[in-house]
Amino acid sequence: MQQNSRVDVVTLGESMVLFQPTGEKGIKYEPLFTKSLAGAESNVSIGLTRLGKKVRWVSKLGKDPFGDFILATLAGEGVDVSHVIRDEQLPTAVYFKETKSFGDPTVYYYRKNSAVSHIQPSDVCIDWIEGAKHLHVTGITPALSENAAASVRKIMELAEEKGLTISLDPNLRRKLWSEEEARTVLLSLIPLCDVFLPGVEEAEVLVGPHSIEDYGKVFLEMGAKVVALKLGEEGSIGFMEGKTVQAAPYVVHQVIDTVGAGDAFAAGFLSVFLDEQADMTSSSLEKALSRANVLGALATQFKGDWEGNLTLEELIALESGRLAVKR
Incomplete structure (x- = not known):
């Protein structure tokens, strides 16, 4: 497994093994399924790695074949997984995704009592963020359990003490907790973050x-020092003290799978923020939003949570007009 002593970004969260029906019959009738991995933080990790950033993903996995698969896949993408904890008693989570001809895919989670849901604040150590510049977390991990929420808070507090910048994507999952629980926990974490990445619906849940x-x-x-608000088909808008910048959407003509689009948006935004945070101007904020819009939109063109993420070379070619988008 790859080990980086210095990394640009650390992420903490759960990855699961994802199963999807290979045909169009749906979960109930389809006999064959494809296997992949999925998880908001690992999606962002892969997205940033493909954009040339060094990323360390930290989690707790079962000591089982599913955990082996997740580690091998992430390591194969160049993500540092050297600090992942393995648990011999608790399983790696799985979930199923069913894509239909209308609306967003339906997901079915089997993550109760997963290894990472039992992560404890005592598991969190300073070594996780050693040599890092930035910490990225989401609202999914705190939704898994009270101890997972406390663990996220602890790593955010450690990162703040060590001078890392911190981003938080609320990534609201109503199947995991109530809106009231989400509101209480997520509002308590916003003061610890530098970059906040909500969607409009999530913003309304949090503050009305x-x-x-x-x-x-x-x-x-x-x-928060920077707010990047996702506007869906209308693009995105960013806020800093004294600055408001709106970026036009990147238009696609069909949507295959929306899951993972917000994570691709986050990776795109952070890839620019990491380079220009020392002097974040209106121009650099617009660049970050525009890149995020492109990657978020393109993520909807693939059946998978991260497989369609662009490399930096592909992104540069696309931005310069040298890469034709064929679907």
Whole structure:
């Protein structure tokens, strides 16, 4: 397994083995399934690695073939998995995704009592963020259990003490916890983050109905330094103190699979933020949003959570008009 003493980004979260029907009959009738991996933080890890960043993914996996598969896949993508904890008693989680001809895919989680849901604050150590510049977390891991939420808070606090910048994507999952629980925990974490990456629906759940501009103001007042608000088909809008920048959407003509689009958006935004955070201007904020829009949109063109993520070379070619998008 690859080990990097210095990395650009550390992520903490759960990855699961993902099964999808190979045909169009749905889970109930389809006899064959494909196997992959999925998880918001590992999706972002792969996305950033393909964009030339060094990433360390930390988690807790069962000491089982599914855990072996996840580690091998991430290591094969160039992600540092050297700090992952293996548990001999608890399993690696799995989930199933069913894509239909209308609406978002339906997902079925089998993650209760997974290894990472039993992660403890005592598991979190300073070595996880040693040599790193940035920490990325989501609202999914805190939803797994109270101890997982405490573990996320601890690594955020350690990162803040060590001078890392921190990003938080709320990634609201109603199948994992109630809106009230999500609101309480996520609002308590916003003051610890530098970059907050909500969607409009998530913003409304957290602070109620507001105008788009007021969402930016509210989250900045809570302590975030940069807010990147996803607007769906309308693109995205970014807020910093004294700055508001809107980026046009990257238009695609069909949507195959929406799962993973928000993670691709986060990877695109952070890839620019990491390079320009020392002097984040309106121009660099617009660049980050535009790249995020492109990657988020293109992620919907593939059946998979991360497989369609572009490499840096492909992205540069696309941005310069030298790469034709064929679907």
